[in-house]
Amino acid sequence: MTRLVFLVLALVIAVVWVARAVQVGVNRRLAGRLAAVWRTTGSAGGLLHKLAGSLRAVREVLGEDPWLSRLLLLLVLDVAVAYPVFDSSDVRVGTADQAEVFVLLALGLNIVVGFAGLLDLGYAAFFAIGAYTAALLASTHFSVGKHGSIVSNLLLSVGNGGIHFNFFALIPLAALVAAFFGILFGAPTLRLRGDYLAIVTLGFGEIVPKVVSNLGASNSLFLGRGNTLPVPNITNGVNNIVGIDKPPDVHIGPIHWTFQTNDPRPWYFLGVIIIVISIVMITRLRGSRLGRCWVAIREDEIAAAHAGVNITGARLTAFALGAAFSGFGGLLYATQLGTVSYDLFTFSVSVTILVMVILGGIGSVPGVIIGGIIVSYLNQSWLTTLSAWLNTQGGSFDHAWGPIGALGAWLHTVPLATAKPMIFGIILVLMMLLRPQGLIPERRRAREFRPETEQEAQEELEELYTLRTGEI
Amino acid sequence: MTLDVLISGVVLGSLYAIVALGYTMVYGIIELINFAHGDVFTLGAFISIPVIQAIISQNGSTPTLGQSIFAIGAAMVVAALCCAVVGVVIERVAYRRLRNAPRLAPLITAIGVSLIMENAMAQWQGGLPVFYPTALQPSSYTILGTTLTNTQILVILGALAMMLGLDMFVNRTTIGKAMRAVAQDREAASMMGINVNFIISLTFFVGSALAGAGAVLYGIDLGSLGYDSGFTLGLFAFTAAVLGGIGNIRGAMIGGLIIGILQEYVSGLGNGVGTEWYDTAIFSVLVLILVFRPSGILGTNTAEKV
Structure with missing residues (x-):
C-alpha cells in the first residue's frame, strides 16, 4: 500500500516534469547546445571533455527553469523517503x-x-x-x-x-x-x-x-x-x-x-x-x-x-x-x-x-550530500565488500604464471579494508590536484579554483558591457 | 623542578626543536603547515632500523663505542638522505602545483599526504609499536648529584650540532641568504635572480633531512615507536614552532626546549597523574600563545603578506 503511494507519486512527478520540459522547450535548446558542444570541443578535447561539456549543458539548460529543478528535487525526495519501504534488509x-x-x-x-x-x-x-x-x-x-x-x-x-x-x-x-x-x-x-x-x-x-x-x-x-x-x-x-x-x-x-x-x-x-x-x-x-x-x-x-x-x-x-x-x-x-x-x-x-x-565539492550543498553518502558507504560497507571480492578473485589465479600470479597473490591478501586512511588521503590529494571544485561544484567556487575559460571571460565581459551601456 | 626533570625535558625538547625547525622553515617560506612533516620523521626512524641492525648484531653482545658511533652516524646519514628525498618529492608532487591556489588547497593536500604516509607505514610496520634496536650500550654518569645517561648526552650533543649547523647554514652562507630572501618576498627574490623553485625544494630537503637524522636520536632515546608517533610529535613540534615565533629558526629551538621541559614537568606532577594531562597542558600553551602573543617569543609582529 505504502509502496503504491510512493510509486504513483514518482510517476506523477515524472509526468509533470516531462510536460513542463516540453512546454518550456528544453528539448530544442538542449539539442542545440549539445550539438554545439560536440562540434566545438571536438578537435582538442576528446571524448571525456565532450561528455563533461554535455553534462554541463544539461545542467545549464535545466537550470534555466526553476520549476524543472524543483520537480527534480521532489522526485529525489520521494525516492529518498521511499527507500526503506522498498528495501527489506534491516x-x-x-x-x-x-x-x-x-x-x-x-x-x-x-x-x-x-x-x-x-x-x-x-x-x-x-x-x-x-x-x-x-x-x-x-x-x-x-x-x-x-x-x-x-x-x-x-x-x-x-x-x-x-x-x-x-x-x-x-x-x-x-x-x-x-x-x-x-x-x-x-x-x-x-x-x-x-x-x-x-x-x-x-x-x-x-x-x-x-x-x-x-x-x-x-x-x-x-x-x-x-x-x-x-x-x-x-x-x-x-x-x-x-x-x-x-x-x-x-x-x-x-x-x-x-x-x-x-x-x-x-x-x-x-x-x-x-x-x-x-x-x-x-x-x-x-x-x-x-x-x-x-x-x-x-x-x-x-x-x-x-x-x-x-x-x-x-x-x-x-x-x-x-x-x-x-x-x-x-x-x-x-x-x-x-x-x-x-x-x-x-x-x-x-x-x-x-x-x-x-569529494562532493567544497561549498556545494548537493555535492556535500553526495560526498557524505559515498564516503559513508565506502567506510561502512563498500570497502569491506570490495576487499573480500578482490581477495577471492586474486585467490583464483595466484598460481598463474609470473607477474599475473604475483598480481593474484597480491590481490588475494590486499588489505583494502584496513587501508581506509590511505584511500581517504589519496582522495584528498587527487581532488585537490585534479578537481579541487569537487564532484558537484558550487558555481562560484568552481570559478575560483580554476582559471576561467575564454568563453566565460567573454561572457563576463559582455555582461559588464551590457551593465555599463545598457545595450544588448 | 628538580635537575633530572630539567635534563630529561631538555633531551625531549631538543628532539621537538629539530622537528619544529622543519615546520618553521617551510612555513616561513611558503606559509604552509606541512602536516606530513611528522610522518617524514617517523619514516626516518623506520628506515634507520635496518641500518643499525646491519652494523650492530642484536644478539646480546656488547657493541664497542666505535661500532656504536659508526652505526648511529650511518643511520643518521641514511635516514636524513631518504627523508630529504621524500620531502622534496612530496613538495614536487603534491604542493608545487598548488602554490598559487587558494590557501585551503595545499593545506588539505598536506593532510592527505600525511594520511597516505601514516597508513603506508602502518601496512609496512604493523599497527603495534616497533622496538628500536640497541645502538648504544647504556651507561650513566653522575654529575652535580644527578645522573646523566650516555643516550641523553648523545641526543643533546647531536641536536645541538644540527641546530648550530643549520643556524650557520641559514645565516652565513649565500644559499642561506637566498632562503631568507625567498621567505621575505618571493617575487622580489626571483627578480634578483634567485631560483625560487630550487630554494623551496632545498628548504624541504634540509627540513626533512633534519627530521630524519633527529628520528634516529628519538628512536635511541625512547626505544620504541609506532606508525603514528609522528602525528602527536608533529603537533607538539608545531606548538613549539608557534611558541618560538613561526618562521623564526632560533625561535623554534627555544620553543622546542620549553615544550619538552613543560611536558616532563607536568608528567611528573601528582604521582604520575600528570601523564594523563600533559598533552592538554601543551595544547593550552598553544592556545594561550595564540591569544596573547601570536607572534611568539622571538617573532616580530609583521603585517600579513597580501
Missing part, C-alpha cells in the same frame, strides 16, 4: 541511518570549510560534545537524590533513575552546547590567519576525547607534585556510557514511529526530516547577509574587512553554526547507538567528514 537500512548522520555532519562542516573557508580539523570534537550531551542528560548516568523522581514532566525527569531529557528538547540543547564550545574553541584564533584555526581545532579535536577519558571514576587531577584531587565521575572515563534514551514514540495521523524496537526505519524517516530541515536552513543562510559575508571572507579577508564585513562576528558564527550541526549529529548518533565512548570521536572521524566535503 542491515542495509541501518547503514543508511548512519550515512544520514554523516551527511548531517558533512553539511555542518560545509558551513565552516565551504562557506567561510575556515579549515576545521577537529570537527569530531563537537560531534563528541553533542553525543556526550545526550549521554549525560538522557540516561541513567547521573543519579540525583535518593528516592524516586524529583521532577517529572513531558520534557524532563530527574531523580535517582538519572536525568532524562526528552529527545526533542535535547535537539536545541545539544546544538547550543556544541555552539558554545565552537565559539570557545574558535575565539583564540580570531586575530590570526585561517590556517592557525586548522591546527588549533586539530589540537582541540585531540584534547576533547582525552579530557573525556580523563574525567571518569578512577581519574584524578593534580595539585602540584604528589597532591592529587579525585574528580567526580562525569563522563565514565574510558568506559562507555550505556543506556541512552531512545526518542519517544511518535504517532501523528498515519505515521506510527517507535524507536524502542530494532527496526531502523523510524530512524531513517526522522533522519530525512532532520536533513531536509537542515538543508532548508543552510541554503537560506547561504543567501542571507551573513552567508554573503562568509563568502566575502573566504575569497579575500582583507578586502572583505575594508568593505565593512565584521570578520570576527562572521567567523565566530560560522564556527558556532558548524559546531551546532555537529552537536546535533552527535545527539542523533548517540541515541541511535544507545551508547557512547571517547574513542568514537578521534581525528580519523574529523578527516572522514572532511573527505566528504572535499
